[in-house]
Amino acid sequence: MNIALAAYIEFERDLEHADCFDPAFLSWTTDAEGARAEVLSLSGRIAALPVQRREDLPLKRSAILTRAVIESATEVAFTDLHRLLGTHAELFACLDAGVTVIRTRQMLRICHEQIDAIAELGEFNDPVAAWAEQSSDAEQSALIAACAI
Template sequence: MADFTPITVPVVSEPITYFHPTPLSARFTALLPVLSAHIEAERDLAHVDRWDMAFIDWLTEAERTRADLEAALNVLCETEVQRREDKPLLRMAMLTRLMLASEDAQEFLHLHSLPQQMPSVFRCAGDHPIAARTNLLLSEAFSRLDALASLPDYLDPIEVEAEAPVADSLAFAPAL
């Protein structure tokens, strides 16, 4: 069996004197390692035959990490917002939950692009320590969602190419 080598960056924490976590921000902080564990388990399975008995424990681990992630997201999404800096964290958790539940590649791509399309919705304004800490958590979540999007189980490149419009099939209107 291979040695365990984490490939995601651990969450950087600030001293408690500058940041007093709310229940939502504490759960979001706890969510990031769970999301990383799921990504690593799925990445392990990306290049092996899932039904080979030698890798059956890896499949079980991936299913367990997915269930843990879904449970953590459900608890987080039900947590009450106590300050305005909690709102982007809650939106990111809801976006992650929707991405995990998406049925096709186009929906997944659309959801994955929302933070770039609406950056103010997924960021905190201001330069105070709470906003800085929240933005740090959100940037860690962004990087993990990018890693999630690189997994073939969530975004199959063949499916994306099949659903993309072909230039020959597009009807261009004449210029006026």
């Protein structure tokens, strides 16, 4: 999923630097939409897989969070979800020891860096959010409950 997520971020960055409404860049938009669909598909498949090792839990939770962040409807919802990496870091970390854990930590670090990179994309900046009231904790609580598998 990390490779697909990196591709999605790059396509979105390219679109931010181009006139995405210009027909010359139509294929860029198509590529970005395809990359987004690929990330959502992979994150959904990861979330559906059974947990076989303790190391699978933070990977699964990160996939669920990635999907939720990308699909968030408002900047407030996005911010609430993105904040979970800090406020509930223990759910998205692998605290054990061993060779498998080292690789898992590397994958988690990359995934979390990419979620941070998504936060920098203009696509997730909602100008209306400045006027909106703070969201309830319902969406954040629902994700925390889902992650507490």
